[in-house]
Amino acid sequence: MRSLERHRDVAAYALGVLNEADAFRFEDHLMECPMCTARVTEFGPVSRQLMLYRRATPRAVHPLAGPGPRLLDRLLAEVAVRRRAGRRRMLYAVAASVVFAVAGPALAVLAGGGEQKVRVEATDPRSGVWARVTAEDEMWGSEVELTVKDAAGPRPCRLVAVSRDGTEETVTNWTTPRHDARPNTLRGGAALHPDEILRYEVRAADGETLVTLPGR
Structure with a gap:
């Protein structure tokens, strides 16, 4: 092996792809070449990452294996579901906007920056409670x-989200201050998506519904 070829074998030696005879001759070269010794050291992090990748890859999987037809079918099905969900949300937004234009300021759909918000508000004439929900x-x-x-x-009160199939989920709880009609703002969360919620109900601790707000 010529000297120039030995210098070029630094990466192959560091990555462990030289055969046994060439690796033996390159190790003799390292004893006399500080430059190659330094370059082999520089390949240390790359060698460790490749070793970790090899250990994490199942032996039954070929490094150049391609996706099978079942995997491709699942990926295509997932993309189709996501596209249908996006179109469905857009249709809900258009329908809600029409209701807003006809019925007044009780319902609004706000869209911007790739995010969608639904805002509804209502006043119960019997209890006098007013509420606004932004989801x-x-x-x-x-x-x-x-x-x-x-x-x-x-x-004590709570906000309940009622889904279209009748299931209920408590969004948040609070205690109304004594004789205080100032607005009180709280935050909460629900596992239901906005298009799955039929209505929101503000309820007292005894189960009385104080005000009902429509969902989407």
Whole structure:
């Protein structure tokens, strides 16, 4: 092996791809070449990362293996589901915007920056309680902000999200201050997405519904 070829074998030696005879001759060269010794040391982090990758890769998987038809089918199906969900959310937004234009300021759909928010508000004429719910769609469900005015306190209350199949989920709990009609803002969350929620209910501790707000 010529001297120039030995210098070029630094990477192959560091990565362990030289055969046994060439590796033996290169080790003799390292004893006389400080430059190659330093370069082999520089390849240390790369060698460790490749070793970790080899240990983490199942032996039954070939390094150049391609995806099988089942994996491709699953990926294509997932993409189709995501696209249908996106179109469905857009249709909900358009429908809600039409309701907003016809019925007044009780319902609004806010969209911007790739995010969608639903804002609804209502006043119960019997209890006098006013509430506004702003729900933002998240990957895990809904992030909810509630603003409520209730002058009949003190009393413990909770906001309940009722899904389209009738299941219920408590979004947040609070205690209304004594005879305080100022707005009180709270935050909570639900595992339900906004398009899965039929309505929101502000309830007292005894189960009385103080005000009902429509979902999407």
